[in-house]
Amino acid sequence: MESILRIDMPVQMISCTDTNGKITPMRFRFRDKTGELLSVVVDKVLSEDQDKNKVGVNFSCAANVCGTQKIFRLRYSYFSHEWRLSGLSM
Numbered sequence: 001m002e003s004i005l006r007i008d009m010p011v012q013m014i015s016c017t018d019t020n021g022k023i024t025p026m027r028f029r030f031r032d033k034t035g036e037l038l039s040v041v042v043d044k045v046l047s048e049d050q051d052k053n054k055v056g057v058n059f060s061c062a063a064n065v066c067g068t069q070k071i072f073r074l075r076y077s078y079f080s081h082e083w084r085l086s087g088l089s090m
Helices: none
Strands: 012-017 023-031 037-041 044-048 056-065 068-077 082-086
Touching: 012 068, 012 082, 023 056, 023 068, 023 082, 037 056
Parallel strands: none
Antiparallel strands: 012 023, 023 037, 044 056, 056 068, 068 082
């Protein structure tokens, strides 16, 4: 598969929110450059800034994508209720 850097693209997200409002991304999907819908299970949240950023939440995550371990960023906007993906190279 050819390398491509995906920057700031919308994703469909499944997340969990606990009783204190803490959000945990669990699984998401997006369309690759050919239009194929790819599903990704978040293996690990490496870091997050839920308490510092009042506009949204940023997560640095790791997952197995197309057979390779990848690190990427997921961002949730409180205002638009939208999840976005950045920094995923394929």
